[in-house]
Amino acid sequence: MTPESHRAFRRKLLAWFDRAKRDLPWRTSRDPYRIWVSEVMLQQTTVAAVIPFYERFLVSFPNVHALAAADEQAVLNLWQGLGYYRRARHLHAAAKQLIHEQAGELPNDPSVWAALPGVGRYILGAVLSQAFDRRLPIVEANTLRVLSRLFGSRLDPREGAGKVWVWEAAETVLPHKRVGDFNQAMMELGALVCTPVAPNCELCPVRRECVANQFGLQAEIPPPAKKKVLTTAQETALLIQREGRVLLCQRPPTAERGAMLWEFPATAESVGMTVELGPELLTVQHGVTRFRIVLEASEAVWLRGEFASDFYTAGVWLTAEELASYPMSIPQGKLRAEWSKTSRQGRLW
DNA sequence: AAGACGGGGTT
DNA sequence: AACCCAGTCTT
Numbered sequence: 001m002t003p004e005s006h007r008a009f010r011r012k013l014l015a016w017f018d019r020a021k022r023d024l025p026w027r028t029s030r031d032p033y034r035i036w037v038s039e040v041m042l043q044q045t046t047v048a049a050v051i052p053f054y055e056r057f058l059v060s061f062p063n064v065h066a067l068a069a070a071d072e073q074a075v076l077n078l079w080q081g082l083g084y085y086r087r088a089r090h091l092h093a094a095a096k097q098l099i100h101e102q103a104g105e106l107p108n109d110p111s112v113w114a115a116l117p118g119v120g121r122y123i124l125g126a127v128l129s130q131a132f133d134r135r136l137p138i139v140e141a142n143t144l145r146v147l148s149r150l151f152g153s154r155l156d157p158r159e160g161a162g163k164v165w166v167w168e169a170a171e172t173v174l175p176h177k178r179v180g181d182f183n184q185a186m187m188e189l190g191a192l193v194c195t196p197v198a199p200n201c202e203l204c205p206v207r208r209e210c211v212a213n214q215f216g217l218q219a220e221i222p223p224p225a226k227k228k229v230l231t232t233a234q235e236t237a238l239l240i241q242r243e244g245r246v247l248l249c250q251r252p253p254t255a256e257r258g259a260m261l262w263e264f265p266a267t268a269e270s271v272g273m274t275v276e277l278g279p280e281l282l283t284v285q286h287g288v289t290r291f292r293i294v295l296e297a298s299e300a301v302w303l304r305g306e307f308a309s310d311f312y313t314a315g316v317w318l319t320a321e322e323l324a325s326y327p328m329s330i331p332q333g334k335l336r337a338e339w340s341k342t343s344r345q346g347r348l349w
Numbered sequence: 350a351a352g353a354c355g356g357g358g359t360t
Numbered sequence: 361a362a363c364c365c366a367g368t369c370t371t
Contacts, residue, residue: 042366044365123368141367197364
């Protein structure tokens with residue numbers, strides 16, 4: 001593209017944005033806090049899904065001080081149903097960090113934002129360009145598609161050299177004024193016109209500048225994402241009820257994953273488990289899986305499973321109140337005995 | 350570079 | 361079931 005066509009592109013796109021943009025709750029303010037919260041919620045999450053959560057969240061936590069002062073559990077409760085709960089933990093931790101290190105200010109300073117948990121290059125650019133009109137690029141699901149088609153790039157913008165290219169391209173097209181609006185306009189175009197399948201090129205304000213449109217390559221650019229290799233993980237979960245409590249299984253806890261719990265509202269016997277309860281040892285057999293549960297304390301019991309593969313599981317006893325307050329929504333009556341995220345294949349007990 | 354995030358919604 | 365979504369972090 002020539003410098004002239006770059007200018008035409010920016011002008012036409014911004015004019016279209018002024019005309020066609022949706023009224024969204026986070027477009028009513030330049031408050032960096034409100035923009036930040038929206039960007040975190042919008043990660044891998046559709047606009048329609050976010051809106052009610054966003055409005056509720058800001059009523060409870062209207063500013064970074066309110067968020068930092070809240071219990072993590074209160075934050076997670078408001079996040080329940082939105083998914084990717086790590087985002088909420090990071091957001092909360094980052095708010096506390098800003099109180100500590102920046103006296104609660106959300107500055108026009110990329111290095112401060114880059115140091116916050118849960119803030120990557122996208123959120124940094126999105127917040128600073130919208131709140132302060134700072135000249136920083138963004139790349140996300142919409143813009144990588146718009147840019148690839150605009151320049152007719154055959155690279156896969158999601159990885160390797162294509163990823164480098166698309167960030168470069170995002171920087172190249174950036175105007176010097178109205179940077180925040182421009183970044184929003186790129187995403188809005190991707191969401192409303194330059195869609196993944198069957199884009200509305202006849203309605204596109206920048207079709208004259210678009211290489212893909214010129215050559216009719218909209219359907220082939222960007223190339224489809226690499227198919228994920230299917231791997232089947234063998235997992236076995238377990239629940240045992242005793243004295244009004246429920247034993248929930250979890251995968252091996254890691255620093256990142258923490259303790260995610262499963263509920264299983266049935267007795268072991270009802271699902272074909274053999275249970276032997278001794279004074280210090282509980283043995284459970286189900287299929288090829290055998291748990292040996294060491295009873296270490298009356299309030300908490302850890303278990304170790306013996307598997308064909310080399311991972312284990314562990315569990316804790318929870319009260320009904322603790323269970324109810326846990327922020328993860330779990331389908332009642334469903335538990336995956338064998339489960340694979342990538343293949344989404346599982347067998348339900 | 351690859352995978353988790355035990356997400357959620359649409360087609 | 362496949363595909364998509366205003367990504368980030370860990371390994």
